[in-house]
Amino acid sequence: MIKKKKLLSGPYLVWTVAFIVIPLLLIVYYGFTNEAGSLTLENIMNMGTPENMKALWLALLLSLISTVLCLILAYPLAMILSNTKANATGLIVMIFIIPMWMNFLLRTLAWQTLLEKNGVINIALKFLGLPSLNIINTPYAIVLGMVYNFLPFMLLPIYNSLIKIDRNVINAAKDLGANEFQTFCKITFPLSLPGVISGITMVFVPSLTTFVISDLLGGSKILLIGNVIEQKFKQGSNWNTGSGLSLVLMLFILVSMAIMQKYDKDGEGAAF
Amino acid sequence: MKKLIVLSLAGVLAVGTLAGCTKIEKPEDTKAAAEETDNAGSTEAEKTGSDTTEVVETSASAETAASAKKENSGEVVVYNWGEYLDPDVIDLFEEETGIKVVYEEFETNEIMYPKVAAGAISYDVICPSDYMIQKMIENNLLQELNYENIPNIENIDEEYLKWSEEFDPGNKYSVPYCWGTVGILYNTSMVDEPVESWDILWDEKYKDNILMQDSVRDAMMVSLKKLGYSMNTTSEEEVAAATDALIEEKPLVQAYVIDQVRDKMIGEEAALGVIYSGEAIYTQRENENLEYVIPKEGSNLWIDSWVIPKNAQNKENAEAFINFLCRADIALKNFEYITYSTPNKAARDLIEDEEIKNSTIAFPTSDMLANCETYQFLGDDTDEMYNNYWNKVKAS
Numbered sequence: 001m002i003k004k005k006k007l008l009s010g011p012y013l014v015w016t017v018a019f020i021v022i023p024l025l026l027i028v029y030y031g032f033t034n035e036a037g038s039l040t041l042e043n044i045m046n047m048g049t050p051e052n053m054k055a056l057w058l059a060l061l062l063s064l065i066s067t068v069l070c071l072i073l074a075y076p077l078a079m080i081l082s083n084t085k086a087n088a089t090g091l092i093v094m095i096f097i098i099p100m101w102m103n104f105l106l107r108t109l110a111w112q113t114l115l116e117k118n119g120v121i122n123i124a125l126k127f128l129g130l131p132s133l134n135i136i137n138t139p140y141a142i143v144l145g146m147v148y149n150f151l152p153f154m155l156l157p158i159y160n161s162l163i164k165i166d167r168n169v170i171n172a173a174k175d176l177g178a179n180e181f182q183t184f185c186k187i188t189f190p191l192s193l194p195g196v197i198s199g200i201t202m203v204f205v206p207s208l209t210t211f212v213i214s215d216l217l218g219g220s221k222i223l224l225i226g227n228v229i230e231q232k233f234k235q236g237s238n239w240n241t242g243s244g245l246s247l248v249l250m251l252f253i254l255v256s257m258a259i260m261q262k263y264d265k266d267g268e269g270a271a272f
Numbered sequence: 273m274k275k276l277i278v279l280s281l282a283g284v285l286a287v288g289t290l291a292g293c294t295k296i297e298k299p300e301d302t303k304a305a306a307e308e309t310d311n312a313g314s315t316e317a318e319k320t321g322s323d324t325t326e327v328v329e330t331s332a333s334a335e336t337a338a339s340a341k342k343e344n345s346g347e348v349v350v351y352n353w354g355e356y357l358d359p360d361v362i363d364l365f366e367e368e369t370g371i372k373v374v375y376e377e378f379e380t381n382e383i384m385y386p387k388v389a390a391g392a393i394s395y396d397v398i399c400p401s402d403y404m405i406q407k408m409i410e411n412n413l414l415q416e417l418n419y420e421n422i423p424n425i426e427n428i429d430e431e432y433l434k435w436s437e438e439f440d441p442g443n444k445y446s447v448p449y450c451w452g453t454v455g456i457l458y459n460t461s462m463v464d465e466p467v468e469s470w471d472i473l474w475d476e477k478y479k480d481n482i483l484m485q486d487s488v489r490d491a492m493m494v495s496l497k498k499l500g501y502s503m504n505t506t507s508e509e510e511v512a513a514a515t516d517a518l519i520e521e522k523p524l525v526q527a528y529v530i531d532q533v534r535d536k537m538i539g540e541e542a543a544l545g546v547i548y549s550g551e552a553i554y555t556q557r558e559n560e561n562l563e564y565v566i567p568k569e570g571s572n573l574w575i576d577s578w579v580i581p582k583n584a585q586n587k588e589n590a591e592a593f594i595n596f597l598c599r600a601d602i603a604l605k606n607f608e609y610i611t612y613s614t615p616n617k618a619a620r621d622l623i624e625d626e627e628i629k630n631s632t633i634a635f636p637t638s639d640m641l642a643n644c645e646t647y648q649f650l651g652d653d654t655d656e657m658y659n660n661y662w663n664k665v666k667a668s
Contacts (some may be wrong), residue, residue: 050665052667116539117541118541137526219525219529233386234383239386
């Protein structure tokens with residue numbers, strides 16, 4: 001019986017090795033060698049150049065802001081959802097999911113059209129006699145794009161952990177004289193923490209590494225670390241430096257995951 | 273419900289990740305399809321009565337012959353610039369030859385190069401620019417063309433073949449496809465003064481109204497030419513000076529774009545944009561306020577040509593494809609669609625609209641091109657220097 005179960009994991013194992021382990025090893029190989037194939041730390045040190053440090057810093061800042069914004073937006077909504085009746089929940093969740101059936105690039109391009117100088121939003125504002133909105137090609141537009149694209153990834157884990165909370169625990173707190181605020185601080189929030197942690201990871205990591213959003217909504221004027229890596233691979237066709245930079249970026253992601261892991265002891269938030 | 277959400281999310285993620293990959297159909301598919309039609313033909317023959325058997329058999333065998341021809345024709349994998357070929361031309365080619373076209377697009381030479389050099393996908397025919405062809409020849413990535421399969425080469429004006437020898441001595445590897453200049457497209461309702469110099473892109477008045485090209489050589493070219501240097505300079509000092517100028521310009525730039533210049537200029541998102549001459553005619557068709565100019569300091573005079581990479585799987589099909597594109601009527605049809613200047617003199621003679629035929633945008637006179645140069649491949653080290661300086665501009 002056990003043997004059979006092991007056999008079933010075969011395809012997944014092949015998949016993991018072929019598409020995760022081997023590419024990762026390749027990145028490590030490229031990251032630590034130069035074009036001639038000899039060992040070097042130059043690619044890693046390349047992160048230290050002022051341009052790349054600036055791009056990394058900006059990427060960290062913008063993804064942090066987006067993560068916080070997502071959390072502020074998603075948590076109350078998740079609470080409302082977890083308290084509504086099943087039918088209504090389905091509807092609201094669907095409203096959140098349906099846009100995701102469209103391609104990610106298309107949705108980001110749509111924001112470009114919306115935010116442009118003569119875009120849909122500005123035409124509407126002009127019609128109403130309001131001042132125009134000029135955030136396209138600025139960091140604000142990039143944050144907007146990140147929040148818009150990654151919000152569902154924050155909402156759903158939090159929602160999942162909230163509906164798992166035993167109603168009796170909350171009722172008990174109320175019986176013992178806790179008011180709404182105390183119940184939230186002492187019971188609801190701590191119990192939903194795994195979801196929050198998982199949501200933070202799922203928003204922070206893609207925001208940190210994105211290059212598409214910053215390209216499309218930043219007018220290629222704002223260079224994030226993802227763009228630097230993309231350029232190394234595509235324009236400079238310098239795979240070695242690109243891999244070296246990716247490795248450093250991976251380090252940042254690993255550190256953030258390790259911090260998250262500390263709070264998410266029983267891995268409950270790992271809904272996905 | 274929860275499961276459904278999780279599932280659809282996972283699905284979205286998967287689709288998102290895969291969206292980047294382009295599907296390449298295997299030749300087996302076409303064969304299988306051909307066999308299917310074959311079988312269908314024979315079953316039909318069996319069903320019909322004995323008197324008509326003969327007739328049906330002939331038709332069935334004709335069908336088999338047709339499908340056999342298709343089977344042999346195979347396919348051709350084309351790698352071309354975005355929006356650089358009339359889709360109808362592909363259909364016509366497929367209809368006439370039975371060769372299936374697998375079509376892929378790239379945005380800049382720099383994006384195309386590593387994909388070809390890595391050899392993971394074997395393209396049959398590619399359309400790079402002058403300096404990139406030189407780089408590909410030097411790095412031994414191209415194979416010589418067999419001109420016996422490309423008789424329509426005679427339609428190409430000698431002048432362009434001579435010009436091509438600058439990067440492809442002896443015309444061994446490339447067949448000219450389109451040529452043109454890089455210049456400033458401006459909106460006459462938004463710009464009052466006459467535009468004649470690159471300097472206008474550094475004018476504070478047009479802050480947030482300027483579109484620059486998002487590729488190393490083109491952006492550097494603008495700056496180098498403005499400063500009076502050659503755009504093929506290998507002097508680090510000059511490139512550094514050009515970089516400083518670009519950094520100085522950056523606060524005025526609305527966005528760095530490539531193909532999007534066209535739509536943004538038509539939509540009057542910006543007053544001035546650096547653009548390829550071929551797009552100028554198209555944009556003027558859509559918005560009559562637009563005017564194109566080659567700045568007096570000179571610019572890039574470029575030529576894009578078809579080449580066949582070393583690892584091509586279907587060389588003869590690739591040559592048939594190139595030959596087809598050189599046919600006068602096809603070149604004309606294509607010119608009318610993409611509006612890029614054609615080196616095909618037979619096609620130019622066929623243009624009915626005198627205005628276009630004598631348009632100085634499509635076919636500039638030689639005095640307009642006085643200070644223009646063609647890009648040269650400067651060697652990998654200089655390439656990297658350019659890239660590093662360009663990165664400084666982008667990071668500033």
